[in-house]
Amino acid sequence: MPVTFTIHGPFDVPTKPKKIKGGTTTIRQLGDVGAFLWKEKNFSKYADKKGCYVFVNAVTRGSTPIYVGRTNKTFKNECFATAKKAMLNDFLAEASKTGLKVYFIVLEHRKDCFEEIDLCETLLIQKCKKANPNLLNVRKLAEKFTIKSFHGNTSRANGDVTEFKKCLNIK
Numbered sequence: 001m002p003v004t005f006t007i008h009g010p011f012d013v014p015t016k017p018k019k020i021k022g023g024t025t026t027i028r029q030l031g032d033v034g035a036f037l038w039k040e041k042n043f044s045k046y047a048d049k050k051g052c053y054v055f056v057n058a059v060t061r062g063s064t065p066i067y068v069g070r071t072n073k074t075f076k077n078e079c080f081a082t083a084k085k086a087m088l089n090d091f092l093a094e095a096s097k098t099g100l101k102v103y104f105i106v107l108e109h110r111k112d113c114f115e116e117i118d119l120c121e122t123l124l125i126q127k128c129k130k131a132n133p134n135l136l137n138v139r140k141l142a143e144k145f146t147i148k149s150f151h152g153n154t155s156r157a158n159g160d161v162t163e164f165k166k167c168l169n170i171k
Contacts, residue, residue, distance in 0.1 A: 003107070003108075003109055003113050003116040004107075004108040004109070005051055005052070005105045005106060005107055005108065005120055006105070006106050006108055007103060007104075007105050007106075008045075008046065008103065008104045008105075008106060009101065009102060009103035009104055010056060010058060010063065010101035010102065010103050011042045011043065011101060011102050011103075011104075012042075012099075012100070012101055013030070013031075013033065013055070013088075013100040013101060013102050014030070014031030014032055014033065014037065015028045015029060015030055015031050015092060015098065015100055016028070016029060016030075016031040017029075027092065027093045028092040028093070028095075028098050028100075029089050029092055029093070030080070030085055030088055030089055030092070030100075033079075033080040033085065034080075037080075038076045046075050046104045046106060047074060047075060047076040048074045048075075048076065049074065049075055049104065049106045049107065050071050050072055050073060050074060050075070050106075050107050050117065051070070051071070051075075051104065051105045051106045051107040051117060051120065052068065052069065052070045052071075052104075052105040052117065052120050052121050052124055053068070053069050053070070053071070053075060053078075053079055053102055053103065053104050053105065054067070054068050054069075054102065054103045054105070054124060054128060055067045055068075055069075055088065055100065055101070055102050056100075056101050056102070056103065057091075057095060057097075057098055057099060057100060057101075058099040058100075058101045059097045059098070059099050060097075063101065064131065064132045065128035065131055065132050065135060066091055066132065066135065066136055067084075067087065067088070067091075067135065067136040067137060068121060068124045068125045068128050068135070068137055069084065069121070070117050070118065070120070070121040071117075072112065072114050072117055075104060079102065087136055088100065091136060105120060105124065121140070122140050125137050125139075125140045126140075148161075149161040
């Protein structure tokens with residue numbers, strides 16, 4: 001039986017203004033992302049779950065993925081770890097418009113599925129990298145293989161590829 005993940009979100013991640021440069025400039029920084037956040041209705045359901053998560057910047061014209069992560073323990077222990085908070089704060093300080101949100105891609109099985117969570121993260125990084133070439137992830141960015149005109153390669157499909165895609169019901 002295949003391992004199943006379900007997507008939940010997006011959920012607003014609290015941010016707050018912070019004055020810098022002697023109080024003349026204001027940037028956004030993460031708000032309270034500690035224990036209090038995980039007691040909030042939207043987050044409490046997922047606090048003790050595991051799987052992958054995607055931080056996105058949601059502004060007026062849609063959302064852009066900015067970071068993909070995974071946890072084999074719990075979202076509560078991983079999503080806002082010190083290194084993640086520093087990375088997200090750096091992003092918020094640099095971005096001109098921000099609306100930080102998070103999606104949880106939740107493992108639906110109770111047993112440990114380390115390999116499947118890793119594969120899910122790799123897939124999400126590849127998909128998000130296509131949507132945002134400036135993704136903050138530093139690992140798993142390179143595709144391991146391509147199939148010309150079919151996977152990981154944008155060259156125009158020839159007749160053979162077109163027929164193969166039809167056979168697989170791929171547009």
